[in-house]
Amino acid sequence: MQVTFNKKYQPDLGSIALAKIAGVASNGAKCLHQLARLDMNIERIRERIRKSPLRMTRKRDCLLNALLTLDRPVSVEELRVLADLPPSDLVTVYRTIEAFSGIGIVQGIPLESGGTIYELTEPGDHHHHLICRVCHKTERLDVCMGKELEQKAHNLGFRDVTHVMEVYGSCKDCE
Numbered sequence: 001m002q003v004t005f006n007k008k009y010q011p012d013l014g015s016i017a018l019a020k021i022a023g024v025a026s027n028g029a030k031c032l033h034q035l036a037r038l039d040m041n042i043e044r045i046r047e048r049i050r051k052s053p054l055r056m057t058r059k060r061d062c063l064l065n066a067l068l069t070l071d072r073p074v075s076v077e078e079l080r081v082l083a084d085l086p087p088s089d090l091v092t093v094y095r096t097i098e099a100f101s102g103i104g105i106v107q108g109i110p111l112e113s114g115g116t117i118y119e120l121t122e123p124g125d126h127h128h129h130l131i132c133r134v135c136h137k138t139e140r141l142d143v144c145m146g147k148e149l150e151q152k153a154h155n156l157g158f159r160d161v162t163h164v165m166e167v168y169g170s171c172k173d174c175e
């Protein structure tokens with residue numbers, strides 16, 4: 001693990017460009033765990049990767065580490081900048097996000113505006129989000145009313161039912 005952040009996150013691309021992910025030597029792991037989201041079992045995420053057919057490359061590792069340092073979901077372009085990859089790697093970032101989603105460690109969050117932002121998630125975790133439509137700050141909503149709706153869908157004869165439900169508003173900082 002070789003991630004350190006020297007600047008608190010600011011929600012615009014210019015500031016993200018200033019946030020550097022730099023290599024650190026022996027104390028890297030400690031640094032990463034201090035910065036990584038506390039509500040997440042990072043070991044479960046790494047275990048899922050190990051048990052998957054996913055091939056980890058240097059760039060994918062870099063992107064995973066960048067995702068681990070985030071405290072809010074980001075767009076693919078923001079993630080590319082955070083991981084310090086050149087614009088020519090945008091497709092690589094898209095494919096990595098797809099691959100991570102495929103094994104259940106990344107979740108896409110649709111925005112009202114039509115785009116999608118992404119965050120790490122523990123395999124098998126299910127929750128909804130409250131998203132600031134201005135700065136994309138996101139709160140986790142640990143309530144789900146989807147079970148009842150899915151039951152209704154089953155009763156109507158539908159199979160393989162899933163649901164997406166997100167809540168949007170303006171946060172206190174963006175009023």
Ligand SMILES: [Zn+2]
Binds near residue numbers: 132133136137172
């Ligand atoms: Zn906001």
Ligand SMILES: [Zn+2]
Binds near residue numbers: 126127146147163
């Ligand atoms: Zn739900």
